[in-house]
Amino acid sequence: MILSEAISLLTSTPGSLVYHLTLAMTLALLFSLAHMFRVQSESPLSIRWCLAAGGLLTARLTLMAIAGMTWLLLVEGNQLLPPMDRFVSVAGIMVFFWALLSTQPHRPGNLSLLIALGLGLLGVIANIVELYVNGIVNPFNSTLADAAWSLAGLFVALSAAITMIMRRPPQWYLSLGGFSLLTAGYALHMTLGPKDSSLAGFVRWAEFGAYPLFTLAATRALALARPVSSALAQEATMERSPALGPSRFEILAEIIPLINAEKTSDLATSIVKSLAASMRAELCLLLTAPDPSGQFTIATAYDLIRERHLPGAALDSKNCPVITTALTRHRSLRLPAGSKSPDVQTLQAKLNIESIGPSLLVPLIAEEEVQGGVMLLSPYTRRPWRAEDQAVMEQVASHLAQRLLQLTRTAMLATRRTVSRNKILSEAQRRIDTLEQAIAHLTAQLQPNPDAQGLDQSENLSALLETHKEALETIQVLEAEIERLKATVREGMLNMPPEEIERKPDKYQMAIRELHEIRARLAAAEAGMNSADRRNPGSLPDIEVIASIAKELRQSMSSIIEYTDLLLGETVGMLGATQRNFIEHVRSAIEKMEGLADNLLQITAVETSKFSLTPEPVDLLQCIEEAVTKASAALRDKKLALRMDLPDQIPPVIGEEGVIVQIVAHLLNNAIGASPEGEEIIIAARIQEAEEAEFIMLTISDAGDGIPIEDLGRVFQRVEPADYAPIPGLGNSTMGLSIIQELSEAIGGRIWFDSEVGIGSTFTILMPVTDSSRHEMNNKNEG
CATH class of the missing domain: 1.20.1260 (Ferritin)
Known part of the structure; x- marks a missing residue:
């Protein structure tokens, strides 16, 4: 049951749209990162990933377009979608395998990929032609074509996983996780996949988990790669500036795990540690935003040399006017090593160091509001911060500020819920x-x-x-x-x-x-x-x-x-x-x-004889509906079925509406309490004719254990001795049933019951019909 519901989430029309959009966005992100690395270095690895991500993205967008036109009834997609969906999934495994296996060009590998993709295209064309010629007889999951595609996908994914273990290319453990998920997805589809569908639900769930792992592996591989041309350029730059900082992509690879932090405190400590390591800063400070009175704090700090976190400290606009102005005006700030501003002296006192050296302050801005600031210090090597470092930090700060804002709002919402x-x-x-x-x-x-x-x-x-x-x-x-x-x-x-x-x-x-x-x-x-x-x-x-x-x-x-x-x-x-x-x-x-x-x-x-009724015609059907509505929650909790056997026309009865609703509701609750889970309760009514009057006979039957013969006399007993056990087969107390008996007699009716052990009980209420409705019924019968 749970597996079928999970599969239907991604094979139904809304779920398919989410599936296509998610994978397309993942591939678009991978293509953007690979393209930026290609512009920077022109390395073979970046070119390889541009081709892989671009090709898969094009295939996914084409498949999503066909699915959209099928949903809009513009094309007949039942012949196109299943084969193309299988081909794109298998092609994705082969392309990722080709891109992750080697960082250098490999002509035999390229030729093998082209041949495999060509064979896959021929298979897609053959499946589509067969479906158009023979028509759709069975769902695609029950055909030999689905079995062939599943075996191919399983073989490629399993081969890729084994190869990753044996050769261990860069980021092989992430790649192994993705190929293992795809192997499990194809295995589950072949063994447990529904045969009455045309889409592979298990494979889609596996792709949901595998594609982000492949993207993360590619990003780290691209960030850690050092092509020869890039290394030469770096050496030439080192001659002019020996303090060259890291690239923005290295920092991006460092902060990607930080985005998953669930608490503001965890995110803050991770930010200062990661930025200190990636920017080669001896000290990294995280500052809070100044309040209206100019007060702000060092929320946390990290000492890269001693490899430990430093305690926070309180600051204000009087002692740190330059920093306060930069944060409030949303501007970055670079202070030289010899600055004589009061900000430098205050930070030296708070951090207990002789000199803070060159410093770089970047505000954290999200939705045009400052969330705080990140400050990099170089008190020991006194490395100056360049404009390139500032540009990199400003881009990274925008992502961190957005995540800080999200966590702050989540914490505020949790506080309001607690209040x-x-x-x-x-x-x-x-x-x-x-x-x-x-x-x-x-x-x-x-x-x-x-x-x-x-x-x-x-x-x-x-x-x-x-x-x-x-x-x-x-x-x-x-x-x-x-x-x-x-x-x-x-x-x-x-x-x-x-x-x-x-x-x-x-x-x-x-x-x-x-x-x-x-x-x-x-x-x-x-x-x-x-x-x-x-x-x-x-x-x-x-x-x-x-x-x-x-x-x-x-x-x-x-x-x-x-x-x-x-x-x-x-x-x-x-x-x-x-x-x-x-x-x-x-x-x-x-x-x-x-x-x-x-x-x-x-x-x-x-x-006390103060229970008075105002007899009037009452719609019995409306009373029954109101009683059933009151008991609907109890019926759902016990998964009971309710069957009603009522005449097409029920004449009004004499009584009071509230009393009749109470009688029916009480007896219905008694039937619910007596019936086991999953059974059926029956409400029936029929007209009982007599010489002087007519009555409506309403019966409510349960599926309980029945009332034993020795307890039949206790059913309508008002007072039960304390040592008496509850009556089996009853779902309510005898006191409540005795009250219902008196209410029934007060409206001129009668109540009794029939019970059989092992089968259940039936309570019957006899209620008088109004004279006018009796004459109307007689006239209809004569007519």
Whole structure:
């Protein structure tokens, strides 16, 4: 499943466009670098790479153009694209093999490449003619032509990899990595490639990884090559200027790995070290941008002679006016060895050296804003910096400044997400505090009563207390997990940075303190509830107050669930595995408490005879749709199928819309809870005629284990003893089903169930039809 989805990413129309554009841009970059080296030195290696990159780029652009015209239905590409795609892939392996194998001209190798490419072109023409003559009978991947191209590609890639190991030309390890990826790609295509497609997905993924490796190998080989003509020119220049610096391409090869740094601190330390080595500078400083008050710092520095990083230092515009002016005006600066400016004296004091020697300052500018500056010093050899060095550094600085800006923006975005997450957690904590206050107020209002009504409410509160106990058990499990994590952290302390070692215990201690606080609050709530049970029976508590508090509880719990869903959705930042487990436990406990609050609200309404209905015609189909919408998330989580068998016309029933929706939703949730994953739930309805009235019979069937015979009498039981086990085959509590029974009777209907062990259960609700709809149905039947 995962392999097929990965293959379809690059063989579908959008994925093919990304594939062609990426490889074309990689080859264009390689061609540009080779052309610049050719202009500089006219070396055979640069000419070889210009031919290789230019030829492959032309082939890729041609293939992309044909794919685009096929997508626009301008040409029939099903006969052209598969053979040409295979040829360009195999030709790419052969051309890279030819370019990487030798740095000098080799006539037999050139002739062999031309012959191989000519044979490949003949094969492409033969495949295209065959497809046009015979037509497309099967996808190209299932043809002998695909097998021949795959064997050819596998043979060339494997031969190239073996040759790289045996001869070890320059940058052979990078070349070996690319050819190994291509070998694996062709092998996977031949063994696991889909036969119902015409494109080679595995080969395309292999090219995605191999082409950048070939480009990097070529860049390093070109930068390190020293042709004879270039060496003579360099010796002539050395007579005039013995302090000749490196070329911009050498520096480019040095800074390419820096672009992949993920942290600003890592990038900063790598910049000063790499530039000091490539520019032959004894000291390299990285300066921050001056703030509005003129304050800036030496972020980091590197001493090439001692091979160590130097600590930073604070600077300001008063002590370094020349440097500040150059940075704010986006200008480079060269200071001679004998400069008497206060900048030189300040740097000598901060770096604790007698003289800084000649210095070169280049600002880091991105999007017309200064991000800082790089300063090269030569305090020991006192080598002067030339205009060529300044030009090279300015080009390199533009790339470094862009990467610094990207990392700075990423860090700022992460900070904003952290602040937003902290705000949401604070709001959730405030809601929890409000909820706990409401629970305490509710506990104070409730008193035991010897009659049945008081017994029911006391049992409902006992259920709430039971949920609290479950929460305490969950907290104990989490505490044990934290202790295990602390032990793991202690074992790995030796491999951690010092600052991480200092922060880890604080994080876990904070988590433990929070758990203890929650545990203390739950214990206080439990104690308050026990004290309420021990009070002497008095007058019945104000039921309206209890109902009001229950509504507030539901609102607070719903708000907390929304916040937990927001956190679990990671819209405000990524969550760790432990954090996600904590939040899921909180959400599960709140959902249980919300269900108990709903039961309490319904019981107070029904038992006090203040549950009044306004009978009116209700669209049953709309109620069913609303209930299904509410339960859609649970259906998706358990991968359950829902089948509805309903008449074409359902007459309105007598009742109240909210009550009917609640009945259907509760029974649907019961079926979801009882059914195993991947099963089917059935909702059916039919019209039941009688002498005096008509009814709608609605059934909801699950695919659960069924209810045992000995437990049939407990299904609609309001109060369950504490030592009774849950009823098998039910997906909901008996208290909730008893409430649904009373609601069904309140609208003039009836509810019952049928169950068979091993097959499932069916709950049936009988609801009366309005008189007007009954007459309309009779008239239609008579007509």
